[in-house]
Amino acid sequence: MVIGGVACGPKAAARARRRDPNADITIIERGELLSYAGCGMPYYIQGEVKTTDELMMTPAGALRDAAFFKFVKDINVMSRTLAQRIDRFRKVVEVVALDSGETAEVPYDKLVIATGADAVVPPCPGTDLKGVFRLNHPMDAEGIREAVANGCKEAVIVGAGLIGVEVAEALASQGLCVTMIEMLPTVVPSVLDPELSLLLQKQLEFHGVTVLTGTRVLSFEGDDQGLVRTVVTDKGPVSAQLVLVAIGVRPNVKLAQDAGLELGPTGAIKVNEYLQTSDPSIYAGGDCVENVHLITRKPVYVPLGSTANKHGRVIGDNVTGGKTKFEGVLGTVVFKAFDWNVGRVGLSETECEKLGIPYVTALTPGPDRAHYYPTSKPVILKMVAHSETGKLLGVQAVGPGDVVKRIDVAATAITFGINARDVSALDLGYAPPFSSAVDIIQHAANVIDNKLSGLAKSVTPLQVKRRLESDKDFVLLDVRTPAEVQSERFKNERIVHIPVGKLRERINELPRDKDIIIFCKTSLRAWEAQRILEGEGFTRVWFLDGGLAAWPYPKD
């Protein structure tokens, strides 16, 4: 018996059926819809996906309704039915049919809890106004699309997480004036380190989205018809006829908790590697459980459709006599933000700081395919590695180029605990339409290698920004060509400009008794310059990691 009809639940049921033709399998679902693709909702709002039906169909075009489950999979579906209580002693679930109000007891041998998560509603007045949405269910998406069709002009998105960004694109691309409000200082703070967040924020602003970070929503105010009109923040009011609250989701654990099942430190249901709860007859998976992080081995709550599907398969195995393990997750997140792609896997620098893990980073902008190939687009990639073991800990990347391929390679590498420098030896697919001869992720691995071996010495954008803001006397050496300097100015009185090709002959123009921070566009030539200066006996030289291409601050 399975409680929950989306993602993990139906997957577990279907898998169990394939393994055991004789099992008696029932899915209980509080809603009407089953197995919808919740992650597709932003694209429905955007109009890229035309109907919510498309989110409900198999690739072959079959609607995944109760009849489909019955006829194709011989699985009973009780929809519009709420599981109210689990009696673990008698092994029954008390259910209530939402339409008739009738109650019943359904017995189980093995129970699967796949109750998912619900969007968090902030504890402030006005969240029940018309026009204030969460994105929990296709009905919510339909409501938002209707609001847009009815002529809403101004939208506010509360929470600059990945759903917030996806919906910001969906609305802005339809001409709405969109404001994102985020309490924390940067967008997608749980996904990206600040410098990449800032680059992404610029991109959102470039597409017309107003981004208010470090801003707290105090209340929503409506008109006399109960329609939302204003979002009141600690920085002032923002006008809106449409609000999406997307500050996160919370696992639906009440049923499990009431039944005395153990929750983990994240507040989600605790499961072992076989996805069993503290009651061995009861399994749980999907957005209502926590997972082990494969690097830290600590519990994390990262609800994702892909993980829910994996859970379903593992549970389907184990409820039918199998012994399949689910080892954990890497916190992989990828999303599209207008014409940028964003992704991260493993640990960020911020997380390493918090966890006290010694690390080294490389910030490497570069083309996603051969730079001379016409569809080549930039990617800015940040790699994090353990500074003692050299192990790859994480990769983040943003840009119009192909980010996700690199994230997937990193996910595979991190899962098997490989060293960052081993990434540079991988025999990845190379052809000019797909990558450079040295792919950007391998280039990053080489930079990590150079830093670990002491060959490369860099400073981060944030470090340089702080020094620029201080009074400190140092030289900022620009080694780009005169044409590049002309086309992209960096204004600061400390700047000395010597193109890398002239550096050897003009070396005496540089002081040996001051710190020299070198920059170029991507930091390739700046690194070359660092080595040239060191070769000439300079010792106080560093390059700006990521160069101007990854510089997220103003250039003056």
Next chain:
Amino acid sequence: MVIGGVACGPKAAARARRRDPNADITIIERGELLSYAGCGMPYYIQGEVKTTDELMMTPAGALRDAAFFKFVKDINVMSRTLAQRIDRFRKVVEVVALDSGETAEVPYDKLVIATGADAVVPPCPGTDLKGVFRLNHPMDAEGIREAVANGCKEAVIVGAGLIGVEVAEALASQGLCVTMIEMLPTVVPSVLDPELSLLLQKQLEFHGVTVLTGTRVLSFEGDDQGLVRTVVTDKGPVSAQLVLVAIGVRPNVKLAQDAGLELGPTGAIKVNEYLQTSDPSIYAGGDCVENVHLITRKPVYVPLGSTANKHGRVIGDNVTGGKTKFEGVLGTVVFKAFDWNVGRVGLSETECEKLGIPYVTALTPGPDRAHYYPTSKPVILKMVAHSETGKLLGVQAVGPGDVVKRIDVAATAITFGINARDVSALDLGYAPPFSSAVDIIQHAANVIDNKLSGLAKSVTPLQVKRRLESDKDFVLLDVRTPAEVQSERFKNERIVHIPVGKLRERINELPRDKDIIIFCKTSLRAWEAQRILEGEGFTRVWFLDGGLAAWPYPKD
């Protein structure tokens, strides 16, 4: 001292310089050009890359000429200079300046041989006619582009390898009538197993390329001006004003061989894991050496620009006191063929057969991103795993969808010897614009898992084709919907059509004493049907691996 100025050579030199500012570094190059991106030549022919200069520039737009190497990297370049002989005893290289004819001896402490490879010319008359090209050098590409500009209408490409396919696209997309001639029975025979080759061949034909497989070129015939006019084959003559011979490349080993350095079984220079030749003072890398295959541990010859760059870095380390290893390659190949992407990594089924490795395969067509996402495109992926250990051995994929991401994930996984079923647990990046909740490569891994556990029983397209050609009595069960059957017919008198959703109720229409081979579009539902029938006590049931989407033969 480095012999060879493209890819591996300059990379080794540049890396050595970065590690050692005081080393005296010289590159000897027989041509005029250095560090050109040879892999970009097909795109120059196509017009996607406008000038050969673009193939010579750094991403920052600097021309990689002798001055660049001198000023930026303090590396001496002797271009238009031929290395004639290596005197290992005296540690000198005899060189001749090609323009003046002057000879000299250049001493070395460490020598790097990076002499590359040359295109093989078939031993048949007429290869010296005007209009018969190889693609060895940007000058060849310029010659081909000139021939197109001069109005050539018919082109023949001898050899359906990856260069052949790339240039076929380059020429056909400019309106030329292109014929590919391949001696072996399938296109890109060293890259893909036959069923995927046949699918690719259809795609080439769809774009107007005439593909003649199993055809041998006997001679090239020209007009009285010495211009090629006809390619004579064992199947008849083909008219052409432009011929590209692309039957493979051969490593340039003469210099090494004359110096008494050991060659390997592939005919390329033998090197150890530090890329040292049999003379420890002499290193070699790039297209003139063989590599260890990471699965078989046997030497293979797979010349690639990406590998050459890795070699360069390793050699640059080791000639400056480092101890960096190059472990080997996986034979990864990716390329674009019109709007299809093609890739493979590791071992193919054909290779496993040859090597006597017990294997299991999965042929899985599917969308490259969420099937409801508008830019979703199909990929047909074939996975090969060791049938005893379960280890992932290889992946091949073709189709308009994103093939290369999956190849790169597989390359990473295979390098670390992981099991196919572990691929299905990877925390890969999931969002509808990038992948399905269960990515196609993870779906393939699940199929492998199902086959290894005995749950899934399949037959390959070739096995079904052979049975169809025989007189054997069996049932071909089509479980698609009536609408699908209508739109894509498969004609055979053995076919029984029962949609999967009706199978349970119509099960008595099927014989229990005959073999039943089930098919649908992708083999997902056919597998479901196999399990349904087995659940009802049928034992002689199998599904057609890959379904109609991967069926490469005629459908009647």
